[in-house]
Amino acid sequence: MPRLHIVSTSTRPVSLGRPLASWAAGIAAEHGGFEVNPVDLAEINLPFLDEPEQPAARAYVHPHTHTWSALVESGDALVFVLPMYNGSFTAPLKNAIDFLYHEWKGKAVGLVSYSAGPTGGAPAAAAIRPVLQRLGTRLAEQDVAVPGITGLVGEDGTFTAPEGLADELTAVLDQLAKLLTEEPVGE
Numbered sequence: 001m002p003r004l005h006i007v008s009t010s011t012r013p014v015s016l017g018r019p020l021a022s023w024a025a026g027i028a029a030e031h032g033g034f035e036v037n038p039v040d041l042a043e044i045n046l047p048f049l050d051e052p053e054q055p056a057a058r059a060y061v062h063p064h065t066h067t068w069s070a071l072v073e074s075g076d077a078l079v080f081v082l083p084m085y086n087g088s089f090t091a092p093l094k095n096a097i098d099f100l101y102h103e104w105k106g107k108a109v110g111l112v113s114y115s116a117g118p119t120g121g122a123p124a125a126a127a128i129r130p131v132l133q134r135l136g137t138r139l140a141e142q143d144v145a146v147p148g149i150t151g152l153v154g155e156d157g158t159f160t161a162p163e164g165l166a167d168e169l170t171a172v173l174d175q176l177a178k179l180l181t182e183e184p185v186g187e
């Protein structure tokens, strides 16, 4: 069974995306097509890129880079659960992507964005797409956008999904599963 990392990418201590990512991991487990592995970028705790060589050289010297590399390598697919900050993707997500290079190639990737406002972070997802395409990931055609995140996470830290969101995420998971059955382009 393919392995899917559900990556909560906010590094804030009280991230509202963390409950959303937990919910998404539950939906992915119910989907049944993946072995699901929840990942929290805050726990990965990467510094700003501090490798002396370019990531494409894969000459990592730091244990945190080896750990992150091995984790990404261990998955066939990833769903990034990403907040929108100031109209775009966040620095910690871009930093975590920039840390690696070859590891991204061929991964099937889905995007679940969220924001306090009405866009649900769709501009952040749209902005990170070309970065992920450049690295040779295979992106699901659709993204999932979750607007009004502040009203969907209760004081007890649980996420209440709006109607239809589970179906939207399931459609993305179906796309990821399908992508993994196809030959990667150019290989």
Ligand SMILES: Cc1cc2nc3c(=O)[nH]c(=O)nc-3n(C[C@H](O)[C@H](O)[C@H](O)COP(=O)(O)O)c2cc1C
Pocket: 010, 011, 012, 014, 015, 016, 017, 018, 083, 084, 085, 086, 087, 088, 114, 115, 116, 117, 118, 119, 149, 150
């Ligand atoms: C630095 C920063 C910038 C933000 N910019 C936006 C924004 O452009 N649009 C929006 O709707 N919400 C914005 N917000 C609100 C976030 O969507 C909201 O705080 C959300 O909970 C952030 O995700 P997180 O809690 O998982 O870090 C911003 C929040 C932060 C911390």
